[in-house]
Amino acid sequence: MKSHILAQLTFGPWRDDADEEWENSVEHTLVWFLGHLLRCSQIIGDPVYGIIEGVVQAQVRLPHLDALDAHHMSSCGRADLEKLECLLGCRMEIRLLASGCGVQDQTDWKQATWLVLYGASLQGLAPVRDQNLACIPSYLLPMDELQKEKLFFWACDEDCHSRLWFSSGSLEKETYVAMADPRSALNVRARELAAMVEKATGKPTYTYLFRHYSLPGDSELTRPCPLCGGAWKVEEAVEFRCEPCRLTSSSAADLGEEELARIGTWQG
Ligand SMILES: [Zn+2]
Structure with a gap:
């Protein structure tokens, strides 16, 4: 929690008349x-907005202190901010509510050995990470806004699956299969997007x-890659990584569900 950077955005007075x-x-x-x-990972998690003491304001969580700098804004974001400032007659002001004293230095994707499309992990985090699983906000990646939107909406989809599985309701098994089977529509889409990131960055993704x-x-630890059947155990931040399949994973610890444990394994 000490790494959270909370900020208040002030846009201008609400006109009662x-x-x-x-x-x-x-x-x-x-x-x-x-x-x-949100779609460019300049803010993480859902923002809260409203009229506070007659002023239009929003409270947001930032991935880094510079996330709202003008040069990180998309052209559409800039256009909407200009329209908002015109409507309210004020420039947006940013005030930090919590400094994020534990926040780590910005991860430079150019220094990454490889990247991974990881998902939002129930916390609204940026979907792309480096080989150490450090988040790389989408606004830093050399892609256009449409491409960043595709990453964001895939992460939303993955997050919805995570929440449904985590709640252990009527869709528990279906959502687990979607997340754990590499041939599910969710994971096939992830590989398409990873290829898009790889093409844009030049980094294996x-x-x-x-x-x-x-x-x-x-x-569990000796199981082969579920896509090609090859060995893929590695001693890295991720436990499994298959280079030709561009697939990473981790080992599980929940025993006693053999049918579910076979999901996402090599079937020959
Ligand atoms: Zn493989």
Whole structure:
């Protein structure tokens, strides 16, 4: 929690004498602006906004102190901010509410050995990480806004699956299969997006295969790559990595569910 950077964005005074068209335009533009920030990982998690003491404000969580610098803004984000500032007659002001004293230095994707499309991990984090699993916010990656949106919406989809599986409700098994089977639509899409990131960055880009249920004994750690059947155990931040398949994963510890443990294993 000490690494959280919380910030308050102040946009300008709410006009009580304004007509409904102005009110709708301010709210619509603010929502779109915050959406642009979210899709480029300039903010993480859902923002909260409203009128506080007569002023339009939003509270957001930032991945890094420079995340809202103008040069990180997408063209659409800049256009919506300009429209908002025009409607409210003020420049946006940013005030830190929590300094994020434990936040680590910005990870430079150019120094990465390889990248991995990891997912949001129930915390709204940026979907791309380096070989040490350090998050790389999408606004730093050399891709256009549409490509960053594709990453964001895949991460949202993955996050929805995680939440449904985690809640152990009626879709528990279906969501586990979607996350743990490398041939599921969710994971096939992940590999397409990883290829997009690899093309844009020139860095080998993997996907991460979720795993929870363990095979018995040593067979969990000696299981082959589920896509090609090759050896893929490594001594890295990830426990398994297959270079030709661009697939990483970890070992599971939950024993006693043999049928579920076979999901995501090599079938020959
Ligand atoms: Zn493989």
